[in-house]
Amino acid sequence: MNSPLARIGVMSAVLAVVLLPIYWLVSTSLKSNREITQEGTLYPHVPTLDNYIRLFTEKQFGAYLTNSLVVTFFSVVIALVAGAMGAYAIARFRLPFVMERKVGLFLLTLRIVPPVVILIPVYLLMLKLGLLDSWLGLIATYTAFNITFCVWMMESFFREIPVDLEEAAMVDGDSRFGAFRRITLPLAAPGLAATAIFAVLVTFNEFLFALALTATPRAMTMPRGTATLIGRIDTDWASMSAAGVIGALPIVFFALLVQRHLVRGLTMGAVK
Amino acid sequence: MANGGTQRRKYRLQGAGLDLALPYLMLAPGLLIVLGVLVYPLWDGLRASTKAYRYGSVVADVGMQNYIQLWSDPQFLNALWVTVKFVALSVTFEAILGFALALFCLREFRGIRLLRTILIIPMVITPVVVAIVFRLIYASDAGMLTAISEWMGAGQVQILGSPVKAFIGLVVLDVWEWTPLMFLILLAGLQSLPHEPFEAARVDGAGNWRVFADLTFPMMRPVLAIAIVLRTIDAFGTFDQVFVLTRGGPGEATRLVSIYGYDTAFKFQQTGYAAALFVTIGLVVLALAFSAVRLLRRVDAS
Numbered sequence: 407m408n409s410p411l412a413r414i415g416v417m418s419a420v421l422a423v424v425l426l427p428i429y430w431l432v433s434t435s436l437k438s439n440r441e442i443t444q445e446g447t448l449y450p451h452v453p454t455l456d457n458y459i460r461l462f463t464e465k466q467f468g469a470y471l472t473n474s475l476v477v478t479f480f481s482v483v484i485a486l487v488a489g490a491m492g493a494y495a496i497a498r499f500r501l502p503f504v505m506e507r508k509v510g511l512f513l514l515t516l517r518i519v520p521p522v523v524i525l526i527p528v529y530l531l532m533l534k535l536g537l538l539d540s541w542l543g544l545i546a547t548y549t550a551f552n553i554t555f556c557v558w559m560m561e562s563f564f565r566e567i568p569v570d571l572e573e574a575a576m577v578d579g580d581s582r583f584g585a586f587r588r589i590t591l592p593l594a595a596p597g598l599a600a601t602a603i604f605a606v607l608v609t610f611n612e613f614l615f616a617l618a619l620t621a622t623p624r625a626m627t628m629p630r631g632t633a634t635l636i637g638r639i640d641t642d643w644a645s646m647s648a649a650g651v652i653g654a655l656p657i658v659f660f661a662l663l664v665q666r667h668l669v670r671g672l673t674m675g676a677v678k
Numbered sequence: 679m680a681n682g683g684t685q686r687r688k689y690r691l692q693g694a695g696l697d698l699a700l701p702y703l704m705l706a707p708g709l710l711i712v713l714g715v716l717v718y719p720l721w722d723g724l725r726a727s728t729k730a731y732r733y734g735s736v737v738a739d740v741g742m743q744n745y746i747q748l749w750s751d752p753q754f755l756n757a758l759w760v761t762v763k764f765v766a767l768s769v770t771f772e773a774i775l776g777f778a779l780a781l782f783c784l785r786e787f788r789g790i791r792l793l794r795t796i797l798i799i800p801m802v803i804t805p806v807v808v809a810i811v812f813r814l815i816y817a818s819d820a821g822m823l824t825a826i827s828e829w830m831g832a833g834q835v836q837i838l839g840s841p842v843k844a845f846i847g848l849v850v851l852d853v854w855e856w857t858p859l860m861f862l863i864l865l866a867g868l869q870s871l872p873h874e875p876f877e878a879a880r881v882d883g884a885g886n887w888r889v890f891a892d893l894t895f896p897m898m899r900p901v902l903a904i905a906i907v908l909r910t911i912d913a914f915g916t917f918d919q920v921f922v923l924t925r926g927g928p929g930e931a932t933r934l935v936s937i938y939g940y941d942t943a944f945k946f947q948q949t950g951y952a953a954a955l956f957v958t959i960g961l962v963v964l965a966l967a968f969s970a971v972r973l974l975r976r977v978d979a980s
Contacts (some may be wrong), residue, residue, distance in 0.1 A: 447825070516720075522959070523957065524720050524723055525940070526956065527722040530949075614918060614936075629807075632806050647814060658803060661799075
């Protein structure tokens, strides 16, 4: 089963299945609409960057990208700070009542419920607060989602760090919060990184809430903006494929850059 | 899962003033945001699900009427059936392919790192873009399948116009996107298995198949089960890919519950009915998750 020939066979099959669709996306984005629909070429015979230029000059993709970056940045950073502190409190302190065990379970439950379940009330809430089609509305929503799994993931990272280290720091005169900040947090850095990466991925790619909560380039994110190109009858394949490349590029680049941490974050919880 | 057996040491709350309040101060920001943006809406959604709406405002209190109506709504029942079919097929294929690939990659060999890197791409690409990629494959005019078929001298390929083919096309998309996650989880599971039983079995002269059936599979069952549960829960909420690929069509062939709920709320403006639908879906998924956890505990115990 593991002969070199079989290995090469499986490897090339996997590579072909994963990469061919992506090749087709990129190749289509470099063709003119005429070449795409009329000639059906297998590779761009007259490669052009027009489709990309049009996205930024005629179709507001600069704004979508800015919105995505701003919204992702703030909702991940706020969730990490609030989540790390919350996770630490649950991991380290004896809390009264049922809080100690129940807060974690409660957040996990919220994480399990498909987000679509609260789509309508969140929409109504943002409508009431006048936060539809704004950065703030999206940031608030994404931050809340991110906190649920930030707490859950980071709690287990904090538990793995020995309490003795903090106590030693406190003996040396650190306050309890100081020990958390100077000793525990740096030690949990790999866990924090894995959590942050996962949060960036989920937030940048989110579509459903962006679809319901935004309506103009003022706040539309990349996935939401890309979806505006999808017509029902006449599809502008050239723009759509270029938008696909632009939309995927930052996140794929980011993922490959932080690959090791990413795999840890993705598989964590399942294998333990 | 998190506290594996040993009880870890914790601080007792003592002292006075700030020290005593510290854990609450640390918990507060996160809890406040979650309560405001998730829990309050959840409760609000429950309330909305007992109301009838017209043009975006409440017109009547209908109690459980919305929930009862769901079960005699042929469109909802169809959406539920399509969702169950979609989840069952996708997750089954993902588990089989992912497990096979993980077993294959268990032995280190040249090129495995490249393979792992490449396999990360499908699951990190924005789901909307994944759907665009597959529209570009399936489209009858601009599609890759059509281009290949014409290159070989045959005619156009129609996928998204036919109910059966569009549904299969959606399953293929999901398998393409999520088999890598299955693969990574199962590979991590395989790598964490102890070596001794396998060496002992080899010494006893057990063949590949015996080792798999008697050792690998039983030992991997918990990880496999968790991976399947995680994927099932996620697949139940699938929305983006369908919204872009088929918008639920043709007809109702690929209309998952999430799409039906979205249309009910935002296209037909039946806010209360849609809220009831989503609460029902949430309960179904939670019930699924908790019974899976129960089952796992029993497997673990025996």
